[in-house]
Amino acid sequence: MVNQPIGFLDSGVGGLTVVKEAMRQLPHEDIVFIGDQARLPYGPRPAEQVQEFTWQMTNFLLQKNIKMLVFACNTATAEALSVIKPHLSIPVVGVILPGTRAAIKATHNNHIGVISTEGTYKSQAYVQAIHERNPDLEVTSMAAPKFVPLVESNQFDTPLAKKVVEETLAPFKKTNIDTLILGCTHYPLLRPLIQDFLGDSVELIDSGAEAVSEVSVLLDYFDLTNANNTHQGSRKFYTTAAPEMFDLIATQWLGLTDLRAQEVNISEEK
Numbered sequence: 001m002v003n004q005p006i007g008f009l010d011s012g013v014g015g016l017t018v019v020k021e022a023m024r025q026l027p028h029e030d031i032v033f034i035g036d037q038a039r040l041p042y043g044p045r046p047a048e049q050v051q052e053f054t055w056q057m058t059n060f061l062l063q064k065n066i067k068m069l070v071f072a073c074n075t076a077t078a079e080a081l082s083v084i085k086p087h088l089s090i091p092v093v094g095v096i097l098p099g100t101r102a103a104i105k106a107t108h109n110n111h112i113g114v115i116s117t118e119g120t121y122k123s124q125a126y127v128q129a130i131h132e133r134n135p136d137l138e139v140t141s142m143a144a145p146k147f148v149p150l151v152e153s154n155q156f157d158t159p160l161a162k163k164v165v166e167e168t169l170a171p172f173k174k175t176n177i178d179t180l181i182l183g184c185t186h187y188p189l190l191r192p193l194i195q196d197f198l199g200d201s202v203e204l205i206d207s208g209a210e211a212v213s214e215v216s217v218l219l220d221y222f223d224l225t226n227a228n229n230t231h232q233g234s235r236k237f238y239t240t241a242a243p244e245m246f247d248l249i250a251t252q253w254l255g256l257t258d259l260r261a262q263e264v265n266i267s268e269e270k
């Protein structure tokens with residue numbers, strides 16, 4: 001089983017921020033990724049639909065014989081993980097608890113900010129997870145629905161993105177948060193703009209990157225680590241939309257040459 005790939009799913013290119021970390025932290029592991037770009041954004045969709053689409057991505061990845069599944073999507077983690085996980089016989093990792101743990105560790109003044117999609121915001125998944133661990137922490141949570149389209153259209157380092165980041169995050173300037181959870185896996189692509197606007201006194205938490213550290217721990221725990229250090233992990237990418245934009249962003253973000261995602265239809269998956 002150690003030679004089987006790890007599966008990653010997201011609504012789109014955001015999950016690549018998690019894959020990038022996996023390539024860095026676990027270079028010997030094979031990776032299979034699917035992004036459901038034909039139906040993104042997931043953020044504004046009803047929870048039942050996010051569950052249905054996430055099941056379809058899950059079943060697609062299970063056919064690739066994965067040894068572990070990573071929900072590289074906060075919205076799917078918030079709305080579908082607890083529904084899907086009990087049905088699977090392989091370990092399933094989401095991004096919300098790893099991000100929560102890292103933020104609790106990072107804050108010094110006990111005030112944490114969270115930005116996410118509308119779905120994750122409405123689910124209150126971060127607020128609940130933080131308060132379950134420490135009810136004394138103050139949490140200021142906000143949806144940032146304009147961020148995902150900027151990233152998916154490859155405009156994440158433009159003057160428009162700067163303007164949107166500044167307008168969206170302005171309310172945080174009136175708070176004293178010292179830690180901000182990037183509660184959507186698309187947001188690390190906007191990280192330089194976010195950090196610039198909020199200043200160095202605010203520590204940004206990349207939930208996806210934190211999740212990969214947990215993947216690493218769980219691979220060891222379940223004796224699933226590919227310990228062959230001469231093996232260069234393979235990477236396969238699938239998208240449900242035309243792959244050109246995916247290839248452009250992924251090549252740039254992951255620093256891979258010759259990256260070609262394959263377009264697939266998963267809407268028939270049960």
Ligand code: DGL
Nearest residue numbers: 014041042043074075185
């Ligand atoms: N990248 C996803 C997340 O982490 C979802 C973006 C979307 O489709 O709205 O929440």
